[in-house]
Amino acid sequence: MKTLHVDIKDVLGTVSQDEINKLDANAASALDKVLNGTGAGSDFLGWVNLPTETTDALLDDIVATAESLRRDCDTVVAIGIGGSYLGAKAVIEALSDSFAAYRPAEQGTPKVLFAGQNIGEDYLYELQDYLKDKRFGIIVISKSGTTTEPAIAFRLLKEQLERQLGLEEARKRIVAITDAQRGALRRLATEEGYKTFVIADNVGGRYSVLTPVGLLPIAVAGFDIRALIDGAAEMEKMTNSADASNPAYLYAETRNALYQAGKKTEILVNYNPKLHFFGEWWKQLYGESEGKDNLGIFPAAVDNSTDLHSMGQWIQEGERTIFETVISVGESKHEKLIPSDEANLDGLNYIAGKHVDEVNKMAELGTRLAHVDGGVPNILVTIPALEEKYLGQLIYFFEKACGISGYILGINPFNQPGVEAYKRNMFALLEKPGYEKETEAIKARI
Numbered sequence: 001m002k003t004l005h006v007d008i009k010d011v012l013g014t015v016s017q018d019e020i021n022k023l024d025a026n027a028a029s030a031l032d033k034v035l036n037g038t039g040a041g042s043d044f045l046g047w048v049n050l051p052t053e054t055t056d057a058l059l060d061d062i063v064a065t066a067e068s069l070r071r072d073c074d075t076v077v078a079i080g081i082g083g084s085y086l087g088a089k090a091v092i093e094a095l096s097d098s099f100a101a102y103r104p105a106e107q108g109t110p111k112v113l114f115a116g117q118n119i120g121e122d123y124l125y126e127l128q129d130y131l132k133d134k135r136f137g138i139i140v141i142s143k144s145g146t147t148t149e150p151a152i153a154f155r156l157l158k159e160q161l162e163r164q165l166g167l168e169e170a171r172k173r174i175v176a177i178t179d180a181q182r183g184a185l186r187r188l189a190t191e192e193g194y195k196t197f198v199i200a201d202n203v204g205g206r207y208s209v210l211t212p213v214g215l216l217p218i219a220v221a222g223f224d225i226r227a228l229i230d231g232a233a234e235m236e237k238m239t240n241s242a243d244a245s246n247p248a249y250l251y252a253e254t255r256n257a258l259y260q261a262g263k264k265t266e267i268l269v270n271y272n273p274k275l276h277f278f279g280e281w282w283k284q285l286y287g288e289s290e291g292k293d294n295l296g297i298f299p300a301a302v303d304n305s306t307d308l309h310s311m312g313q314w315i316q317e318g319e320r321t322i323f324e325t326v327i328s329v330g331e332s333k334h335e336k337l338i339p340s341d342e343a344n345l346d347g348l349n350y351i352a353g354k355h356v357d358e359v360n361k362m363a364e365l366g367t368r369l370a371h372v373d374g375g376v377p378n379i380l381v382t383i384p385a386l387e388e389k390y391l392g393q394l395i396y397f398f399e400k401a402c403g404i405s406g407y408i409l410g411i412n413p414f415n416q417p418g419v420e421a422y423k424r425n426m427f428a429l430l431e432k433p434g435y436e437k438e439t440e441a442i443k444a445r446i
């Protein structure tokens with residue numbers, strides 16, 4: 001069966017199999033905590049059985065809602081930040097034509113744009129200017145329903161849509177995805193009568209891509225969410241045993257052995273530009289899950305071979321505190337052969353007739369070998385192709401491994417207390433009602 005595969009042989013020059021196996025008991029107990037809810041943060045394990053428990057009725061509802069947005073809109077803006085943004089962005093980028101943004105809109109396939117993931121005044125001005133003459137719709141996503149960045153973007157775009165379409169029509173083109181009961185967005189959606197989907201209490205934002213949070217924008221972009229869920233469900237079943245046949249267990253255990261051996265930074269490496277945002281999604285998943293109690297591998301990402309010409313020097317010869325996890329994609333979607341040229345002035349005839357991807361694969365292999373020789377251990381994660389099913393596998397694989405890895409590390413992988421610090425200061429500086437004391441204190445500091 002074609003499926004995701006993990007290979008750790010290129011770490012064994014840094015940590016031995018015995019050293020990895022020393023973590024077996026710890027890793028088995030970590031997996032048990034994920035599967036049986038016996039660890040810290042166990043009220044956030046709703047994602048564990050999510051793929052196999054996703055009902056046809058929910059998928060039908062998401063597909064029908066997507067179809068209605070696809071019919072009525074030439075542009076759909078997905079508003080959200082963090083876990084309410086990165087999963088959809090990652091999957092849509094991975095599956096889309098690289099130049100889709102520059103092609104004229106096709107009837108029935110709206111452009112999916114994103115907002116609320118920054119507070120850029122120019123970004124929002126330019127987005128609104130672009131939307132002036134568009135038939136647009138909005139998917140507004142916030143688990144808490146109170147996050148400032150998406151709330152600002154939604155206030156602006158909601159007002160614009162109502163101005164362009166009238167109140168009644170605008171309401172039909174807005175879908176809200178939020179908590180079942182709590183939060184300002186839920187109140188607003190109820191008041192306005194928007195179509196809504198619920199983010200379950202027990203699924204944290206960074207684990208929510210396989211809920212309506214990710215699935216609705218992905219379906220609006222025209223991709224097969226059932227295949228995505230099917231792939232994730234396959235991986236759910238493949239990641240339950242406490243041994244190296246479980247790829248999530250193997251990856252989690254190996255990266256912790258590397259961390260203990262002084263490898264404090266993990267670089268997620270791709271050789272396909274469509275995976276750039278997958279790296280961004282992965283960085284939130286691992287960064288928010290593990291970076292606490294003064295512990296945690298720092299998650300970084302590079303896009304190769306592009307970054308071999310910028311970051312390659314550091315990776316090859318800089319401080320030896322890094323390891324890499326390479327995502328290798330088996331097959332390209334399209335064929336492109338390198339032409340032969342009679343004059344051969346560029347000296348490229350030695351690769352004439354080869355697929356571009358064959359050259360890319362040699363860049364990948366050559367780099368892996370060079371980095372291993374340079375003291376950078378490599379974990380290799382292979383997927384057969386950039387298709388919905390394998391992306392579903394990859395997403396679930398990293399989620400499961402993240403839960404296991406966090407428990408091996410000894411932290412709660414499902415909270416993110418540190419994210420509140422900047423919010424408190426921002427609210428104090430903006431003099432938000434209720435923050436009077438903090439405002440006074442922060443003003444005395446600046």
Ligand SMILES: O=P(O)(O)OC[C@H]1O[C@H](O)[C@H](O)[C@@H](O)[C@@H]1O
Binds near residue numbers: 146205416
């Ligand atoms: O979905 P929301 O509640 O708006 O949250 C969006 C994001 O921002 C928060 O501050 C958290 O750090 C993230 O884990 C979350 O994904």
